[in-house]
Amino acid sequence: MDPNIVSLRQQFLMKLVSAAVQELIQPPKTEHASEQHSYSEQNEDWPSVAVELSPNLQVNEDCIKRHHVCELYGHGIDHIAEEAILQVHDQEVLASQLLVLTGQRLAYALLHTQTKEGMELLARLPPMLCTWLKAMNPQDLQNKDVPIEATARLARKVIELLPENHGQYSLVLHLLEAVDAISSL
Numbered sequence: 001m002d003p004n005i006v007s008l009r010q011q012f013l014m015k016l017v018s019a020a021v022q023e024l025i026q027p028p029k030t031e032h033a034s035e036q037h038s039y040s041e042q043n044e045d046w047p048s049v050a051v052e053l054s055p056n057l058q059v060n061e062d063c064i065k066r067h068h069v070c071e072l073y074g075h076g077i078d079h080i081a082e083e084a085i086l087q088v089h090d091q092e093v094l095a096s097q098l099l100v101l102t103g104q105r106l107a108y109a110l111l112h113t114q115t116k117e118g119m120e121l122l123a124r125l126p127p128m129l130c131t132w133l134k135a136m137n138p139q140d141l142q143n144k145d146v147p148i149e150a151t152a153r154l155a156r157k158v159i160e161l162l163p164e165n166h167g168q169y170s171l172v173l174h175l176l177e178a179v180d181a182i183s184s185l
Contacts, residue, residue, distance in 0.1 A: 001058050009057040013050040014067045020046035021071040022142075024080075047084075062089045066097060073101050076143030078150045085157070095161035099168055099175070100136070102158055105151040106179060108138035117185045121178065129174040152179045 047068045054061045065088045072081035088094045110118045110133065122130060138144055155176040162169055 006058050010059045010063065013054055013057070013059055013064050016050045017047045017064060017068045018071050020050075021068070021075055021077070024077060025075055025143075051087075062093075066090070066094050069094060070097050070101060073098065073154060074140070074142050076146045076150070078146070078154065082153075082157070085161075091161045092163065092166065095158050095166075096168060098154060098158045098161070099172060101141070102151060102155050102172075102175060102179075103133060103136045104138045104141050105144075105146055105154070106175060106182070107133045107136035108141065108144050109148060109151070109182060110178075112138060112144075115185075118182070121181050121185070124181075125178055126174050129171065129178060132171065148179065148183050152176070152183055155179050 047064075050064050050068075051061050053059075054064050065084070069081050069084045069088060072078070072084060085091075085094065110122050122133075125133075155172065159169075159172050159176060162172055
């Protein structure tokens, strides 16, 4: 199979998942509450449909599952993302992707809100973590107003998923310390 065709198919399935997650946070307004609930239930199935279609389209299922988890966390729907994580097989790759999301959340909390306490904390962080956070682009997050406690839970989840001998493990530990320090401000 032509890799370009497989890539296009993967992009299509990922867009399907992204649209379904977007609709979860902004369901259309209907006059009857039962219609709105029914619409939400239908939408929650689209990521499953994308995963079911992926083998037929010769797309890696796990890639679609990881994208779903990342989209949920990117939109701040952490409680559903925590359930969706259980479906992902390659937890190490997912942990690396979630590390970036955690960094984006922390970068937004520290660099874009620019509170006095946040700036003091930033000055005390290890230089490697500061440089890494400054390289993060929080604009990729769909929901930037996620409570810092949710970011701390996400950082703990990344530590849980990442093996201790992984190259990014020490970065995650520093990140968790920083998130915990912000939580205590």
